[in-house]
Amino acid sequence: xxxxxxxxxxxxxxxxxxxxxxxxxxxxxxxxxxxxxxxxxxxxxxxxxxxxxxxxxxxxxxxxxxxxxxxxxxxxxxxxxxxxxxxxxxxxxxxxxxxxxxxxxxxxxxxxxxxxxxxxxxxxxxxxxxxxxx
Numbered sequence: 001x002x003x004x005x006x007x008x009x010x011x012x013x014x015x016x017x018x019x020x021x022x023x024x025x026x027x028x029x030x031x032x033x034x035x036x037x038x039x040x041x042x043x044x045x046x047x048x049x050x051x052x053x054x055x056x057x058x059x060x061x062x063x064x065x066x067x068x069x070x071x072x073x074x075x076x077x078x079x080x081x082x083x084x085x086x087x088x089x090x091x092x093x094x095x096x097x098x099x100x101x102x103x104x105x106x107x108x109x110x111x112x113x114x115x116x117x118x119x120x121x122x123x124x125x126x127x128x129x130x131x132x133x134x
Contacts, residue, residue: 011074011125015082017066023089025059028052030098074125081120084113 032052038044047053070079091110094100 007073008125011070014066014070015079018063018070018079018083019086019089021059021063021066022083022086023093025056025063026090027093027097028056028059030056032056078120078123078125081116085117088113088117 029052032050033047036043036047038047048057067079067083070083088110091102091106095102
């Protein structure tokens with residue numbers, strides 16, 4: 001497989017990891033921490049080791065490591081707008097899973113993120129071949 005095709009697939013896989021792991025990790029942290037009694041330091045430690053919180057932490061570690069890897073071969077100006085899709089997913093999770101009330105202004109902002117993501121996705125992951133080889 002040619003190097004540019006392999007890089008394109010690797011970038012897509014890591015973008016997907018970054019986009020999915022952050023909102024899902026935050027959802028699990030929220031589910032694990034909501035309605036907990038955190039009146040003492042011991043209760044905080046107990047909360048950290050609940051299944052939802054542990055899984056959320058692991059997913060956020062995956063998000064962080066995947067993002068670092070992705071930034072090592074793709075431009076920041078490409079990666080950041082595309083990973084903003086995670087914010088869209090977060091808004092949808094908040095509304096439809098956590099039953100949060102989201103104002104029309106937030107939905108409008110979410111639509112602006114979608115528009116920006118679409119524009120950026122039409123560009124290459126690297127701005128030049130020389131940068132990729134360096």
